[in-house]
Amino acid sequence: MDLGIRGKVAIVVASSRGLGRASAQALAAEGADLLLCARGETALRTTAADIRRTTGVRVVDVVADVGSPAGIADVVRAAEDEFGRVDILVTNAGGPPAGPFESHGPEAWETAVRTNLTSVVELVRACLPGMRARRWGRIVNITSIAVKQPVDNLILSNSVRAAVTGFARTLANEVAPHGITVNNVMPGYTRTARVEELAERTAALEGKTPEAAYEAWESQIPMGRLGEPAEFGAMVAFLCSAQASYTTGASVPVDGGWIRSLL
Numbered sequence: 001m002d003l004g005i006r007g008k009v010a011i012v013v014a015s016s017r018g019l020g021r022a023s024a025q026a027l028a029a030e031g032a033d034l035l036l037c038a039r040g041e042t043a044l045r046t047t048a049a050d051i052r053r054t055t056g057v058r059v060v061d062v063v064a065d066v067g068s069p070a071g072i073a074d075v076v077r078a079a080e081d082e083f084g085r086v087d088i089l090v091t092n093a094g095g096p097p098a099g100p101f102e103s104h105g106p107e108a109w110e111t112a113v114r115t116n117l118t119s120v121v122e123l124v125r126a127c128l129p130g131m132r133a134r135r136w137g138r139i140v141n142i143t144s145i146a147v148k149q150p151v152d153n154l155i156l157s158n159s160v161r162a163a164v165t166g167f168a169r170t171l172a173n174e175v176a177p178h179g180i181t182v183n184n185v186m187p188g189y190t191r192t193a194r195v196e197e198l199a200e201r202t203a204a205l206e207g208k209t210p211e212a213a214y215e216a217w218e219s220q221i222p223m224g225r226l227g228e229p230a231e232f233g234a235m236v237a238f239l240c241s242a243q244a245s246y247t248t249g250a251s252v253p254v255d256g257g258w259i260r261s262l263l
């Protein structure tokens, strides 16, 4: 299926690796030009070069921390300078640290809000006027299964992603008359570098092997395996497609069945 986004311009945030990279790759495979960003330069440059080589789309990469207003301004300015517009915005950032309530002071809460909530709000603020003017836009936020079923030991993530979901659901109604959709994709356990690091940390803490950590997660997933980043990226690309024009305000899981609720 041709997703009808050839020549559209997409900002994909936090995209040097993992779910952001997979989302960017899937959009590029459909012919969208890209603005990629991440904090670390080396991985970002490699990813941008790989996507350029394999898909032929235009890819601009900007080293930026979207946890800061300056980082957000750099990303949006680069997209405007290079492409003159933004049609698709995929928000993302590194996840907040794990740990129970007592382990996070006010600073950790402030950082989680700034990185995982304020970045979404401010990127939308910057990109929305152009989408409204052109009467076409797609906003997709990478959240987490934690929105539907909080994950133990992830109090920061569980709290902040719920706020993003409230923001997105409200915004979706406000911008729907302008041809703009706003959706969230909720990853379950997906095989990225972050999850590999988490498996190693869990193994060290609990005195077991990383394989045992994977087995414990897999036992909670009806499909019996972790997701692959490309399976996640495919859902993001579909929600950014021309065909997804009547889906808005939704949170779509890509979790192998991990969420047990009916809706």
Ligand code: NAD
Pocket: 013, 014, 015, 016, 017, 018, 019, 020, 037, 038, 039, 040, 064, 065, 066, 067, 092, 093, 094, 095, 096, 115, 142, 143, 144, 145, 187, 188, 189, 190, 191, 192, 193, 194, 195
């Ligand atoms: P990852 O660590 O593999 O990749 C994160 C990417 O974001 C990297 O490119 C990194 O450079 C970039 N980045 C991090 N913080 C940034 C910032 N402040 N500004 C700009 N770039 C930044 O992580 P991932 O597994 O791809 O996860 C992406 C998001 O999805 C995270 O918020 C994570 O908590 C969430 N999530 C992941 C899973 C999973 O199983 N992988 C499950 C649920 C939720």
